[in-house]
Amino acid sequence: MLIKRPDDIKPSDIAPREVYERRRELIKLAAAGSILGVAGPLASVARAQEKSLGLEKLANVAKSTLSTNEPPTAYKHVTTYNNFYEFGTDKADPMQYAKRLKVRPWTVVVEGEVAKPRTFGIEELLKLPLQERIYRLRCVEAWSMVIPWIGFEFNALARLVEPTAKAKFVEFVTAYRPEEMPGVRVPALAWPYVEGLRIDEAMHPLTIMAVGLYGEVLPNQNGAPVRLVVPWKYGFKSGKSIVRIRFVEKQPKTAWEKAAANEYGFYSNVNPGVDHPRWTQKRERRIPELFSKRETVIFNGYGDQVASLYAGMDLKKNY
Amino acid sequence: MQRSITATAALKAIVFVAALVPVARLAGALLFDPEALGANPAEFITRTTGDCTLRFLLLTLVVTPLRKLLGWHWLAGFRRMLGLYAFFYGLVHLSSYVSFDHVFELAEILKDILKRPFITVGFTALVLLLPLAVTSTDRMVRRLGAKRWLALHRLVYVIAPLGVLHFWWMVKADLTEPAIYAAILALLLGYRVAAKLKDARKRTARGGRAPLPQARANG
Numbered sequence: 276m277l278i279k280r281p282d283d284i285k286p287s288d289i290a291p292r293e294v295y296e297r298r299r300e301l302i303k304l305a306a307a308g309s310i311l312g313v314a315g316p317l318a319s320v321a322r323a324q325e326k327s328l329g330l331e332k333l334a335n336v337a338k339s340t341l342s343t344n345e346p347p348t349a350y351k352h353v354t355t356y357n358n359f360y361e362f363g364t365d366k367a368d369p370m371q372y373a374k375r376l377k378v379r380p381w382t383v384v385v386e387g388e389v390a391k392p393r394t395f396g397i398e399e400l401l402k403l404p405l406q407e408r409i410y411r412l413r414c415v416e417a418w419s420m421v422i423p424w425i426g427f428e429f430n431a432l433a434r435l436v437e438p439t440a441k442a443k444f445v446e447f448v449t450a451y452r453p454e455e456m457p458g459v460r461v462p463a464l465a466w467p468y469v470e471g472l473r474i475d476e477a478m479h480p481l482t483i484m485a486v487g488l489y490g491e492v493l494p495n496q497n498g499a500p501v502r503l504v505v506p507w508k509y510g511f512k513s514g515k516s517i518v519r520i521r522f523v524e525k526q527p528k529t530a531w532e533k534a535a536a537n538e539y540g541f542y543s544n545v546n547p548g549v550d551h552p553r554w555t556q557k558r559e560r561r562i563p564e565l566f567s568k569r570e571t572v573i574f575n576g577y578g579d580q581v582a583s584l585y586a587g588m589d590l591k592k593n594y
Numbered sequence: 595m596q597r598s599i600t601a602t603a604a605l606k607a608i609v610f611v612a613a614l615v616p617v618a619r620l621a622g623a624l625l626f627d628p629e630a631l632g633a634n635p636a637e638f639i640t641r642t643t644g645d646c647t648l649r650f651l652l653l654t655l656v657v658t659p660l661r662k663l664l665g666w667h668w669l670a671g672f673r674r675m676l677g678l679y680a681f682f683y684g685l686v687h688l689s690s691y692v693s694f695d696h697v698f699e700l701a702e703i704l705k706d707i708l709k710r711p712f713i714t715v716g717f718t719a720l721v722l723l724l725p726l727a728v729t730s731t732d733r734m735v736r737r738l739g740a741k742r743w744l745a746l747h748r749l750v751y752v753i754a755p756l757g758v759l760h761f762w763w764m765v766k767a768d769l770t771e772p773a774i775y776a777a778i779l780a781l782l783l784g785y786r787v788a789a790k791l792k793d794a795r796k797r798t799a800r801g802g803r804a805p806l807p808q809a810r811a812n813g
Contacts, residue, residue, distance in 0.1 A: 356633030364768035366634070416766075418634055463767040534767055553710050553764070555702065560694075562633045567695050 326350050330491040333405060333425050341481060342409035343576075348420035350489050352562050357496045358414065359515055360463050361449065361456040368458065369496035375455045376516065378500040387446075387522035390437035397500045401486055403427040408483055408504070413545045413575045415509035417567060418560045424504055425487035430478045432520075438474065442522035445477040446470070447503050447514040464530045470514040471527035471541065472505065475584055481506055481577060484517070507577040509543045540594040544585070545575035549594045602668045609672060613679045616646050617686060636694035643687040648761060648775055650680035651754045655782040662789070674730050677750070681727040684720045716760035719753045726750065751786075754779055 327350060347353075359369035362376075381397040409423045433445075451467035453459050459466045476482065485504045486493060493499035498515025505512050511531055521527075531539035538552050547557045547570065560567040574581050585593075620639055623630040631638045654676040661669050696703050707717050726747055728734070735743050758779050762772040 352633035360767065364766075367632075418637075461768050461770060553712055555706065557702075558697075560634065560636065563628070563635060565628070565635050565694055566697050567636070568697050 327489065327491060328354065328494055330494060332491055333401075333487045335405060336425050336487075336490070337404070337406045339406045339408050341580075342407065342423075343411060343421060345409075345411065345421045347409060347423050347489075348562050353420060353422055353488065354494045354496060356562060358416075358510065359458075359496060359498065361451070361458045361466070361468065361516075362496070363458040364461070364463055372457050373495035373499075375457075376450070376452070376495045376499070377455060378495060378516075381500050381518075383501060383517055384519045385432065385436045385522075386519070388439045388442035388524060389522050390439060391435070393436055395432075397486075400427070400432070400484070400501055403431050405486070406483075407490075408485075408506075410481075410504060410506040411575050412504075412506065412510050412513075413559060413571065415511055415539065415543065415551060415556075417551075417554060417556065417558065417571075418562055419569070419571075420562050423489055424483065424485040425490070426483035426485035426504060428480055429482045429484055429503070430480065432484060433478060433522075436522075438522045441524045443474055444523050444526050445472050445474060446519075446521040446523055446527040447472075447517050448519035448521070449514050450516045450518045463534075465533045466530075467518075468514060468530045469527060470503065470512055470529050472512070473526075473584075474522070476505070476581075479581060479584065481580055507544060507574040507581045509539075509545060511539065512543050542585075542590070542593050544573075544590065544594075545571065546573055546590055546594065547571040548573070549591055602671060606672065606675065610675060613650070613675070616642060617683070636690065639694070640687060640690045643683050643690060644761070646683035647680055647687055648757050650676050650683060651750070651757055652775070652778055652782065654680060654750065655754060655779070659782060659785045678727060678730060681720075681723045684723055688717075688720055712760055712763035715756045715763070719756035719760060722749050722753045722756070726753075751783065755783075 355370045356366045357369040358366065359373065362369040362372040379397065383395045383397070383400065384392075385395065386392040404427055405425055406427070407423055407425050409421060411419060412422050413419045429445075447470045449468035449470075450456075451459060472482070483504050484501055485498070486501050488494075488497060493502065495516075498513075498517075501517055502515040503513045503517060526541060529539075529541060531543075532541060545556075550556050556571055558567050559569050559571045561569055572578070620631075620642060624635070624639070628635055654673050657669050657673045657676070660666050692698060692703060696706070706713050708714065726749060729738060729743060729746060738746065758772060758775045761775060762769065765772055
């Protein structure tokens with residue numbers, strides 16, 4: 276069709292990205308100047324990123340039967356509503372500031388209780404067998420999304436370094452770069468961000484290292500260039516922009532446990548039966564719905580695959 | 595500073611309309627352009643109206659210090675409106691929580707209020723604002739008598755700290771924003787304590803008695 280309907284025309288069709296981004300900044304500034312200064316996303320930040328940021332496409336991606344057939348959350352929401360405190364604690368901060376993160380070159384050190392410790396360049400990781408995994412993501416803040424990740428199973432990486440019998444846990448460390456991450460100036464968490472899994476959780480086929488979403492490489496705000504995704508746990512367990520993976524004997528102390536152990540336990544499996552001390556986990560809001568009307572399902576609906584990992588464990592104590 | 599009555603009335607009208615801008619924008623977006631509210635419209639509405647509530651609460655507390663320090667006595671006429679806006683935004687804030695977060699499940703809401711300290715203090719603050727809003731009319735001032743009315747409205751010195759505490763306890767990790775509110779509140783309440791102490795000292799001095807050494811040390 277030659278003549279576009281007005282709602283078909285994206286700002287990016289009319290103006291180069293720099294221009295419309297600056298335009299958005301201006302709108303935001305104007306809004307912030309309003310008497311109460313509570314304008315925020317009203318400036319429609321989201322609208323510029325309708326379908327894609329035009330990032331590098333990923334090739335040779337296999338489909339997976341582990342994907343859900345629920346409709347994926349719109350790209351613009353997946354990439355504009357993020358918790359990535361290294362770039363600020365507001366949901367819009369990562370989208371705004373994460374472009375400062377230099378994701379090439381990038382290396383991931385894999386070490387600890389392994390026979391063959393190694394440092395992987397991101398190019399090597401991208402050559403591992405990639406699959407699309409459409410997973411539900413349930414945030415501890417009681418909202419959820421459906422995200423078409425692209426990644427490889429963590430166990431594929433683990434096999435290359437050969438964990439020893441002493442490897443009982445895996446620790447995941449996020450990049451800490453004060454000059455590229457404005458959020459780390461605030462001591463909101465103990466930097467660098469550390470997350471951890473039990474070895475059997477890490478080796479589970481559902482646990483992936485994601486390098487992309489919606490067919491393209493990860494946008495920085497979603498944890499580029501490589502991040503963990505553990506779909507049956509609250510989102511914060513899935514560390515972003517990973518630089519170090521350590522196989523260890525003792526249970527790692529995670530960033531959120533250090534911040535508030537009574538609110539964020541080591542396991543943090545999605546569980547409607549265990550409330551967060553400050554809000555209920557019974558229901559969730561599927562972004563961008565207005566009402567929080569969905570019943571949250573134990574293990575985020577992945578119980579068939581993972582419940583056996585916790586057989587005999589008191590999940591109320593081991594939250 | 596002297597101002598004409600018409601200038602004050604005009605300014606009042608401007609403030610009245612400006613104070614409606616945030617809620618008008620939210621309502622407009624909700625009805626005609628939900629996308630503009632971002633990925634989590636409910637959260638945005640709850641946060642925005644919560645911010646507005648706290649800001650109006652602090653604004654009501656700014657009136658007296660400004661009046662006394664700068665002699666802007668015409669400001670006194672703005673306090674009622676600012677206070678009523680605080681209550682109004684508090685109600686919208688509560689409605690957003692009741693509807694969007696809890697889909698009107700009253701049992702869940704009650705449990706939340708009783709069980710979760712940050713909700714308990716926030717809800718208490720709003721409940722305490724209710725009698726102040728109800729007695730905000732001239733007729734109620736006359737009916738209660740100035741002294742009792744003033745005593746009742748000192749509740750704001752409890753309400754505002756509860757409001758800030760509500761925000762403080764709600765935040766997950768980064769306390770910068772609640773700390774800013776707390777600092778402003780401390781300044782505004784500190785001013786009143788200082789003014790009281792100064793007053794008391796003056797009175798003692800006028801009474802002909804020498805102030806106690808203790809009082810002098812504190813002054």
